[in-house]
Amino acid sequence: xxxxxxxxxxxxxxxxxxxxxxxxxxxxxxxxxxxxxxxxxxxxxxxxxxxxxxxxxxxxxxxxxxxxxxxxxxxxxxxxxxxxxxxxxxxxxxxxxxxxxxxxxxxxxxxxxxxxxxxxxxxxxxxxxxxxxxxxxxxxxxxxxxxxxxxxxxxxxxxxxxxxxxxxxxxxxxxxxxxxxxxxxxxxxxxxxxxxxxxxxxxxxxxxxxxxxxxxxxxxxxxxxxxxxxxxxxxxxxxxxxxxxxxxxxxxxxxxxxxxxxxxxxxxxxxxxxxxxxxxxxxxxxxxxxxxxxxxxxxxxxxxxxxxxxxxxxxxxxxxxxxxxxxxxxxxxxxxxxxxxxxxxxxxxxxxxxxxxxxxxxxxxxxxxxxxxxxxxxxxxxxxxxxxxxxxxxxxxxxxxxxxxxxxxxxxxxxxxxxxxxxxxxxxxxxxxxxxxxxxxxxxxxxxxxxxxxxxxxxxxxxxxx
Numbered sequence: 001x002x003x004x005x006x007x008x009x010x011x012x013x014x015x016x017x018x019x020x021x022x023x024x025x026x027x028x029x030x031x032x033x034x035x036x037x038x039x040x041x042x043x044x045x046x047x048x049x050x051x052x053x054x055x056x057x058x059x060x061x062x063x064x065x066x067x068x069x070x071x072x073x074x075x076x077x078x079x080x081x082x083x084x085x086x087x088x089x090x091x092x093x094x095x096x097x098x099x100x101x102x103x104x105x106x107x108x109x110x111x112x113x114x115x116x117x118x119x120x121x122x123x124x125x126x127x128x129x130x131x132x133x134x135x136x137x138x139x140x141x142x143x144x145x146x147x148x149x150x151x152x153x154x155x156x157x158x159x160x161x162x163x164x165x166x167x168x169x170x171x172x173x174x175x176x177x178x179x180x181x182x183x184x185x186x187x188x189x190x191x192x193x194x195x196x197x198x199x200x201x202x203x204x205x206x207x208x209x210x211x212x213x214x215x216x217x218x219x220x221x222x223x224x225x226x227x228x229x230x231x232x233x234x235x236x237x238x239x240x241x242x243x244x245x246x247x248x249x250x251x252x253x254x255x256x257x258x259x260x261x262x263x264x265x266x267x268x269x270x271x272x273x274x275x276x277x278x279x280x281x282x283x284x285x286x287x288x289x290x291x292x293x294x295x296x297x298x299x300x301x302x303x304x305x306x307x308x309x310x311x312x313x314x315x316x317x318x319x320x321x322x323x324x325x326x327x328x329x330x331x332x333x334x335x336x337x338x339x340x341x342x343x344x345x346x347x348x349x350x351x352x353x354x355x356x357x358x359x360x361x362x363x364x365x366x367x368x369x370x371x372x373x374x375x376x377x378x379x380x381x382x383x384x385x386x387x388x389x390x391x392x393x394x395x396x397x398x399x400x401x402x403x404x405x406x407x408x409x410x411x412x413x414x415x416x417x418x419x420x421x422x423x424x425x426x427x428x429x430x431x432x433x434x435x436x437x438x439x440x441x442x443x444x445x446x447x448x449x450x451x452x453x454x455x456x457x458x459x460x461x462x463x464x465x466x
Contacts, residue, residue: 005049005052012046033070041065084443085445085448086388086391086406086436086443087393088390088447089293089294089351089393095299098331099335099338099350100348102297103331105331106327116326132336133146135336138340139336140277141277142305145310147303147324148322149328151256151258151289151302155184155188155191155301156190156191157301157303158191160318162309166193166194167193167217167218168196169197170223171198171204171237172204173203173204174225175195205235206245209242217251218251220245220254221255224255224257224258238282239255239282239283243284247283252286255286257279260294262277263345289301295351296352297331353450357404365405369446376462383407384407384410385408404447406446407444408443410442414440419437423442429464
């Protein structure tokens, strides 16, 4: 080893010296964490010296490097982002933004003991469903209800309770695969029932269901096709006819609504989607739907309908494994409470507020932001305003779109590489910005950027990483 290497190695401070000069960091992150970080950095410096690389052995520089590393590793992995993809209920970006009332409710119960399973009136153990069941029944017209952790679990629990070891006819056109390779036939198999495919992909008739019913049939089920729609030469059996057929054969009719809905969306200028109330009125014995899609609440699976069937589902041991925790239950209750005041619902529920934003309002926002973004990005990029189509997302109304406006960013050299680099830089911001690359442009659809967040969006662009 040459003398220069030896001297560089000797010049490195010891772990104890580093720790003596980083007492505030030790208090913040703990002695073990700072010690591991110091040792790891010293090992990296020694390896670099052995390879004749230039290193900074100054104590203050070493401290800052260790400090930066500890800061980076202590950042939360789950971050708030700006969703400028144009998909309002984005499955990969957390779906529905919760209402202030739901967030307040979560905070209220998270930090203290609460009556999750305690009956305050009787002074004894209670049922956690009691906090929300009557509210669901009021809003849907159901006799009874229960809630679990998501709609896939609702399907699993319902079939495992009512159809274990038996058969369930389902139209071939409803055997869908949704996000994450989740397939309806797979969840049916795991529930312990056997799928009987009826009809064809595009046309299923009442007689197809009737011919499939035998002594082993547990129930009839309708499944929302979620993320696709078949158009053209098609036929589906009305829910009322399926309900009549099921009841004639003394079996339940269950509808997996998927996203679920409690209000008349057409009255808000949105595409029609059946409500839980309507489906139950058509004769469904149970409806199953999500809490974090069109409903606008936290992730949850809601099962509502006949009181005797709900009672059986509640008695299934799997119910405990799939139940909601206290903060999710509080958020769901607060979200449903908002539906009791229809006049204020759109203004208070972020999902509906974003879905009903007028195109003119979004375009005005784009006109405000375009020159500011252009100035911050510099002459490497051009910023224009483009007419785009937003999507509702998460399998809700898959072919309907909402007119919107976006900042359309193009590279001055006309290439795609600068756009991909910019998209990556935007994802590295303190609050990452997520857009979409399309036809030679980086589109930032502004539908989900509410005016209250504009300043924060622009301000952090001044910190855009290189």
